[in-house]
Amino acid sequence: MSDEAAVEFEHVCKTFGNRKVLDDVSFKVGQGEALCIMGRSGTGKSTSLKLMIGLLRPDSGKVCIGAEDIAHSGEEDLSRVRRHMGFLFQSAALLDSFTLGDNLALPLRRLDKSKSPAEIERAVDETLERVGLDLDKGKMPSELSGGMRKRAGLARALVLRPKLLLVDEPSSGLDRITASEIDELLLKVKKEYGATLVIVTHDVRGARRVGDCIAILDRGCLIGFGTAGELDKSDHEVVRELIAEC
C-alpha cells in the first residue's frame, strides 16, 4: 500500500439550502482499501460519493483523489481524474435509450480516446462476461431484472478498469442472495484490479464482509471510523446500533 491516500476528505462542509448535510468531515482511504460509509438516511452518505466524483463541490474543505484536490479543479482536470474512477449508482442509472452494450461503450468512447472501435467492442464483451451478462449485450435496460441492472451498472463502472470504484447502495432493492452476489463481485474487483472501493450501504453484513474499514455518518458529522471490530467497541450508541448484526 502506498503512503498517498486514494481518497481524502479534509474538513469538508456541504449545505443544501438551510440544511447542513456534511459538517467538517475528514477521513482518508488508503490505496486498495475498501471503505463502507454507513448512517441513517439523509446524513450525507450519497453526497459524499458525489463529492468524490466531482458531481458536487464542497462549500469548504478539500476532496483529494490521489494528489488532486478535485474540489477546486477545472473540468479538464476533473475529466482526467474521472478516467480512473467508476461509479455504480443506486438505481444503476443505465441510459434507457441505449442498449447494454452501448451503455458500456459510452465511457470508453468519451474518456478513452486511444481505443479503436474493435478494442472498445472487445473491452465491452470482456467486462460483460466478468459480471455474467455476456448474453445480454443487445438488451435494453428495461428488459433487465433488478439484479441484472445492478450488475450492468457495475459493468459500466468497471469498463474503464478504475483505480477507484464508488458504489451507492449496492444491495438496495435486492434479495439477500443477489446482494451477496454483488458483494462477491465487488470483492473480486478489489482483488483483481487492486481498486480502492468506497461503498455507501445500509447492509451491515455486506459492510462487514467487504469493508476494510467503516465510516459512520450522523447528521452530517463523522461519528465513527475504523474496522468493524473497533466500531463494535465504540462508546457512541448510534455507531453500535448501526453496525450491530441482526
Next chain:
Amino acid sequence: MKKFFAFIGEVSCFGLKGLWEAFRPPFEWEFFVHEIEEIGWRSLPLVSAAGLALGIVLSLHTRSTLVRFGAEAMIPSLQSASFFNELGPLITGLLVAGRVGAGIGAGIANMRVTEQIDAIESLSIDSFKMLVVTRIVACILILPMLTLYMDFTSLIGGFIAERLAAHISLQLYLDRAFKTVEWANFIPPTLKTGVFGLIIGTVSGFFGYTTDEGSEGVQRAATNSVVLSSLLIILTDVILVKAIFFLFPRDAI
C-alpha cells in the same frame, strides 16, 4: 408577479444558453441524429393524419358555403392560402408541442430522477449539450419540414374531398391551389415554425432538466411542457403574423 417574471427570465436564459451552446464544439452528432428521428420521423403519422383530415374537413365546410355563390372553383386556392399562411404552421406547432413537448419534458425529467443525468456528468459529458441542446436544435430544424409536410398532406386531403364531390382532376386542383400562392406567403409562415421549435425545445427541456420532485416531477414536467409550449406558440404566432405583415405588406391585403 415578481416570481412570474423571474420564471420567464430563467426560461429565456435557458433557451439562449441552448442556442449559444449549439454553436460551440464538441457537437453531439450521434444524439442529434437520434433526436431528428425521434422528433421528426416519429411525428409523421400524427402530422399525416391531421393534415389529411383537416384538408378534407376544410374542403367540405368551404364547399357548402361557396357553392351558394357559384364560387366553388375558389376552394383549392382558399385551401392552399389557409394552410400555407396559418393553419399548417400553427397546427403543426401545436401537434408537435403535444407529442414531442411531453416526450422531451418527461424523458429528461425521468433521466434526472433516475440519476441518468448524474451518470452522464460523471463521465465528463456535458448533459445540457447532450440532452437539451440536441433537442432544441432538432426542434428548430424539424418544425419547418413538418409544416411543409402538413401543407402537402392537407392539399391531398382537400383534393380527395374535391375529387369525390366535383370529379376535379389533380392537374386542375393544383393549378387552382397554387395560382394565388407566392413565395412571400409561403416561405415566412413556414420559417416562423422554427421559432415554434425553439419554444418547444426550450420550454420542455427547461421543465425536464430542472425537475427535482421524483415521479410527480416527471408528470408535472410533461404537463407543464405541453401547456406552456402551446400557450407560447399561440401568443408568438400573433406577434410573428404581425411581423410578417409588416415585412411583406402585400400579404396583409
